[in-house]
Amino acid sequence: MATNELFQYSIVSALMDGVASTGLPINTLLSHGDHGLGTFRYIVGEMIILDGQLYQMKSDGSVLSIEPSNSQDIVAPFAMVTHFQPTAAVKSSISSKSELFDLLTDLLPSARNHYIAMRIDGVFKAMTVRTVGGQQSPGEGLAEVGKHQVSHNFKEPTSGTIIGFRSPEYMQGISVAGDHLHFISADRKKGGHLLALESDGEVEIQTADISTVRLELPCHDAEFDKAKLKGDRERIMAVEG
Template sequence: MQTLNSQTILSSNHYTMAANVLYQYSVMAALMDGVAEQGLPLDRLHEHGNFGLGTFRHMAGEMAMNEGRVWQMTSDGGIRELDTVVEAKQDNDASCCPFAMVTNFQPTIHDALPVDANSIKSKDDFSTWLDDRLPANARNQFVALRLKGSFASVTIRVIPAQRFRGQKLAELTAAQSEHTATELRGTVVGFRSPGYAAGFGVPGLHLHFLSDDDTYGGHILALDMGSQKGQAHGIKFEAAIMSKLHLELPTDDADFNNAPLKPDLEAIQKAEG
């Protein structure tokens, strides 16, 4: 595990994006088509915010960004914090992101999960709770959200890197590693996107997890916010509703330009769990 000093992190937080504007690089349909040879240079992430998720070149693991710090979580269980300036200069899988969602997260909604959090036993339960918690005008907006605290269990997956150029995401998820950890502390970072985001994004919840000790993390397949001991955990909830979306598409990328990019909602939902 690599630990960066605070000066390294602070010096890179030169956000040019206004607060709570969603920046997205490329589209989900491109990942489904295996477009992952090029991407947004890692040192450009901080231009767009301090919070987000995505993947790396060749889809080599999951990316999580929180409070300006960036982690790479790989299928062999490895987790490392990245110096984005240094990595962007390397010719390796962590040098760029073929897909990323990032925002300058300034929460406007603060809450704590209720005492009956034992009833939130799945992503679907959390989605229902979220719908009840958010204002009515958020239904068709994008929402950035963060959960921090203790969880009864979190099931994650991390896909292996592409074995060849253009290998499709569905093939990688068929070989993904899945793990479940219980009674752990950590942070959930993610977004809830409206249904019309199909194709360019992931409709519904898209969540990544990182444990407080940086030893466990990945794309969330399932989570239980209750307690095996029957007591609700303390979980802090923060969110921001985002009505502005900045979408940047790859330009000099032959793979992107030649890909079919036909949205397949069923395939996306299967791939993203």
């Protein structure tokens, strides 16, 4: 994959339908990029790929660094990744996710109907993340898994990095429309799917417009073959927030 081209494995609607018992091996996933997010087999925890290193952020608050050479059996039922090279950058304070959304819109005005990759580095004085604990029964959908997710509130200033993607509205169900963001602390000891944030002063915001997307769908996967994949905007937004 070239710089700032998006590789995505499977679709969000498949996770909503509980398609998560198989997936793309992470060593194959990492061959497509060094900046990304997703989840793991059975939707156990949140995935973040930062500077080419892959981490699993689990519901008990722990963070595992995973080396692909030792992880032939670790797979991603859903993931998005790119070789990130920022094309625009700014330093700014951020009071909320909605303010970050508006700032990125102004920073890349011509990317309204494109994907956007982003990275935010700095100190955050308030942050809420969630981590999913995984399916409790075979085929359990993401909305049900989300009902027993664990939220973590970081009330002390926390240094770290947010990475993620903005997907255009027309791709809802394929990706998560809007900003889909994961956070990991600088000490790599905590993180998760980002629900809310407030920066402690200015943070560095880097972003890139993505107009080339490669989507790979699961093959020889009975769950995927049988899934209805109708999509459900309200349920996706409820669980992905």
